[in-house]
Amino acid sequence: MKKPLLSAAYFLAITSIHAQQKNFIDQPYLEVTGSADSLVTPNQIFIRIFVSEKDTKDRIPLEDIEVKMVKSLSALGINTENQLQVSDMLSNYKYFFLKKRDILKTKEYMLEVNSASLASDVFIELEKLDISNASIDRVDHTQIEAIKNICRGKAIAAAKQKALALTKPLGQDVGTAIHIVDTESISLNQLQGKTAGIQIRGVSSNGYIDKSVLPTVDFQKIKVTSGVTAAFVLK
Missing domain, CATH: 3.30.70.120 (Alpha-Beta Plaits)
Known part of the structure; x- marks a missing residue:
């Protein structure tokens, strides 16, 4: 007696999932991407x-x-x-x-x-x-995660602006976002063990001190980038 009940529940769950996917696909929508970056001085x-x-x-x-x-x-x-x-x-x-x-x-x-x-x-x-x-x-940088989140916000805003630019000539309106994929933020020159973007005058290429020159250290800013892919309903 239990097997038919389980089979019926499984069938209903699968049907519900397919219905949700079908509803998403059947809606007219526009998929766009957006990106943003920021430069921050290492602290x-x-x-x-x-x-x-x-x-x-x-x-x-x-x-x-x-x-x-x-x-x-x-x-x-x-x-x-x-x-x-x-x-x-x-x-x-x-x-x-x-x-x-x-x-x-x-x-x-x-x-x-x-x-x-x-x-x-x-x-x-x-x-x-x-x-x-x-x-x-x-x-x-001590606030690197907060900076990444700021970039994410700017990236989704850029995606919305792109969607508006694409639909305005068509006389259509951009509705709510029905699907958003966050491209993981990347912090260049920040990865552990990497020293790209660091210039040390008075220090040799392998990182050791050259005593003939007083060392001064210059750093390129850390570049934080973020990207999103978003799908907006078309009205």
Whole structure:
């Protein structure tokens, strides 16, 4: 007795779905696309810093180098407790073995600053401390999601304007949107691990400091783009 009831319910559900699809397709509609973009200056700049003991006769302990680095960064107005983090929390210290009894300790940090000028100051201070293994890891913006949503709104508005431009010569009106597809927003120059659009004078192509030139950092703005495809009822 249960099987016929289940079959009837399944048939009604399928029929309802097909009816909805048929109603959508049978309506006169216009499908258009719209896009929008925005340029924003990065306010999150991540600098990877690799600190190690020097293989010299009068070796400076890693702990002493760290203290000097933190002091210099704090003098720049950087909150080292919040903005300076050990990159690898599972192993704070790594060891490099040189010969049989020689060990050099190393430590990797990730520093976050909020402007290109401050990033330049950081590179200069690191150069003074003889910390040459530092590079830009990535850039971002604290309000990137809000900016993406603004672009989405502009994109759907552009799609509506396009629909109006196409229907006006025909003497038809644009009705409500019956189908909208959001093309995922893309933030260029913002992807993790990518440093496209970053120009660092005084830093070589592989990201390391050239001590012969004082480093200055320039950033291209992050370009956020968004697109939509929308179907509007034609009246």
